[in-house]
Amino acid sequence: MSADIESKILDDLMKKIIDEKFHENEKLPSENELAEQYRVPRATVRKSLAKLEERGFIYSQQGVGRYVKNESFRVELNLNGKASFTEKMKRSGHQLITENLGCEQIEFDQKIYDRLSADPEDNIYKIKRLRVIKNEPIAIHISYLNQKLFPDIEQDGSSIQSIFAYYKERGYTELINGYSLLSVTFPTLKEQQLLACQSMEPLIMVESNCLDASSDKVLEHTKVLYRSNKFKYNISWDS
Structure with a gap:
């Protein structure tokens, strides 16, 4: 069940980035904010964000937060x-x-x-x-x-x-x-x-x-x- 929720959060965030609801270099909401938004434990959100980063959609800045990756050219x-x-x-x-x-x-x-x-x-x-x-x-x-x-x-x-x-x-x-x-x-x-x-x-x-x-x-x-x-x-x- 937890894996299904992680996948749904991952899919939703990925779609928002692709649809440009989040823009290049924009800071994502914090883990706490996303946990509240999706009504799940913070650990679940963290796992979804880790997979999103593995797929190359976002990057982390230590102690600052996570940002949408800058796809400067295609x-x-x-x-x-x-x-x-x-x-x-x-x-x-x-x-x-x-x-x-x-x-x-x-x-x-x-x-x-x-x-x-x-x-x-x-x-x-x-x-x-x-x-x-x-x-x-x-x-x-x-x-x-x-x-x-x-x-x-x-x-x-x-x-x-x-x-x-x-x-x-x-x-x-x-x-x-x-x-x-x-x-x-x-x-x-x-x-x-x-x-x-x-x-x-x-x-x-x-x-x-x-x-x-x-x-x-x-x-x-x-x-x-x-x-x-x-x-x-x-x-x-x-x-």
């Missing part, structure tokens, strides 16, 4: 089309900063090898990049490439900023998506640290393949983790 992202993430952000007028987190060879992983149409003896490298806008980390891009197609990837991988630019420099100028899967996940501890998010803040995960249009060669398998509260998702087709 990026419109088209999940379709041929343009790279870098190109899409440039078109949207956002100054994107990419931090390359390194390149390493992975152990054999059947799923990734299958996605890349790779042979078991092939060497597959993983390149991880953090995307930042307005000093806020918004996404993690993980790209898997076959050394058979990109012989210098071990040396080049840790300096790549735009993977599409890397392909085009090597003669792959017409790129298409050959596979896409969208799902919702929650961040690991490492991902929480990289994205500066809470454990219960949902992430949108998009897995896809990038192909060379002229040969149908799979150039890359990609996994991208987007902070769900930093994007508006456009699923119409663009170029």
Whole structure:
């Protein structure tokens, strides 16, 4: 019964924030005020507020209170089309900063090898990049490439900023998506640290393949983790 009440309070406060009944950086009523409003013990309200903070809707200031989180920007992202993430952000007028987190060879992983149409003896490298806008980390891009197609990837991988630019420099100028899967996940501890998010803040995960249009060669398998509260998702087709 207590859990049901906690959920109802959580849902009500979340709806008020989404409907802008509470505004960005506005201080929420105190635990005592909310307990009186909902006619429940203060401990019940505290649990609801803790979950609301885990979901990324509010933040706490020690000894002061809880405030509605400042969602200073939300990026419109088209999940379709041929343009790279870098190109899409440039078109949207956002100054994107990419931090390359390194390149390493992975152990054999059947799923990734299958996605890349790779042979078991092939060497597959993983390149991880953090995307930042307005000093806020918004996404993690993980790209898997076959050394058979990109012989210098071990040396080049840790300096790549735009993977599409890397392909085009090597003669792959017409790129298409050959596979896409969208799902919702929650961040690991490492991902929480990289994205500066809470454990219960949902992430949108998009897995896809990038192909060379002229040969149908799979150039890359990609996994991208987007902070769900930093994007508006456009699923119409663009170029």
